[in-house]
Amino acid sequence: MSRTNLAVENDEIRSAGGYILTVHDLYRHFGGINAANGVNLNVGRREIAGLIGPNGSGKSTLFSLVAGTIKPDRGQIHFDGHEIAGMSPHRIARLGLARTFQIPAMFDNMTVTENLLAAAAQDHWQGAHERAADTLSLLKLEHVADNRASDLSGGQQKLLEFGRVIMRQASLILLDEVTAGVHPNIRKIMLEAIARLRERGISFLIIEHDMEMVRNVCDRIIVMDSGRVVASGSFNEIVRNSEVMQTYLGRPQ
Numbered sequence: 383m384s385r386t387n388l389a390v391e392n393d394e395i396r397s398a399g400g401y402i403l404t405v406h407d408l409y410r411h412f413g414g415i416n417a418a419n420g421v422n423l424n425v426g427r428r429e430i431a432g433l434i435g436p437n438g439s440g441k442s443t444l445f446s447l448v449a450g451t452i453k454p455d456r457g458q459i460h461f462d463g464h465e466i467a468g469m470s471p472h473r474i475a476r477l478g479l480a481r482t483f484q485i486p487a488m489f490d491n492m493t494v495t496e497n498l499l500a501a502a503a504q505d506h507w508q509g510a511h512e513r514a515a516d517t518l519s520l521l522k523l524e525h526v527a528d529n530r531a532s533d534l535s536g537g538q539q540k541l542l543e544f545g546r547v548i549m550r551q552a553s554l555i556l557l558d559e560v561t562a563g564v565h566p567n568i569r570k571i572m573l574e575a576i577a578r579l580r581e582r583g584i585s586f587l588i589i590e591h592d593m594e595m596v597r598n599v600c601d602r603i604i605v606m607d608s609g610r611v612v613a614s615g616s617f618n619e620i621v622r623n624s625e626v627m628q629t630y631l632g633r634p635q
């Protein structure tokens with residue numbers, strides 16, 4: 383099923399403006415482990431694609447390869463008109479690709495607003511104060527704008543981490559389990575912000591274990607196992623695929 387559906391979707395996406403990210407035959411091993419074992423996938427412009435798969439299937443490795451923090455053994459990564467495989471993380475970021483990490487990275491002793499401004503200081507300073515105000519509003523962080531980052535709740539810190547990514551004016555954002563363990567109110571804010579940002583033209587690739595979140599926000603789901611993409615389709619197509627659900631997620635629906 384996956385190939386046919388992928389082909390149909392790919393045609394639709396191409397006619398709607400093409401892909402912002404194309405990964406072709408990507409390999410990376412760690413010792414004897416093939417963490418990326420011939421990965422092929424696409425993300426369309428303005429698409430919100432979910433990346434799921436069991437622990438150790440290679441999702442985070444793929445993010446690191448795309449963001450440039452680890453180098454591929456071989457393969458191509460095409461992002462927004464540029465071949466970026468093996469490029470430095472900083473150059474890739476300057477081209478408009480940003481990622482979050484599972485553990486938020488921020489300046490504890492600076493305020494929320496200062497943290498947002500700091501994220502824009504190097505490459506995106508023009509209009510940064512206006513964008514910080516917009517980001518505070520988008521993420522409903524205005525009431526803590528002058529609080530130190532270290533005083534925020536864990537969920538608010540995840541929002542701030544997301545905000546720092548937004549400040550970098552990326553055209554593709556890779557989100558690594560941003561809603562894991564956060565309060566439902568924070569999750570709702572996150573989901574609404576993702577939808578609003580997509581309306582503004584931003585594409586997303588989202589690693590997510592929570593299928594409810596995947597169902598609510600993702601246009602398409604890409605399933606990884608053992609370093610490869612093994613299926614791709616809508617939420618309903620994926621949950622109806624009993625082979626995927628049993629083999630890769632370990633639970634029939």
Ligand SMILES: Nc1ncnc2c1ncn2[C@@H]1O[C@H](COP(=O)(O)OP(=O)(O)OP(=O)(O)O)[C@@H](O)[C@H]1O
Pocket residue numbers: 412415416417435436437438439440441442443444
């Ligand atoms: N730096 C590394 N050194 C050695 N092995 C690694 C390294 N990074 C990842 N691996 C291995 O590569 C495989 C893929 O790991 P990866 O973290 O990409 O999977 P994942 O799908 O993101 O898992 P999870 O859902 O648990 O975060 C695993 O077997 C992991 O142990």
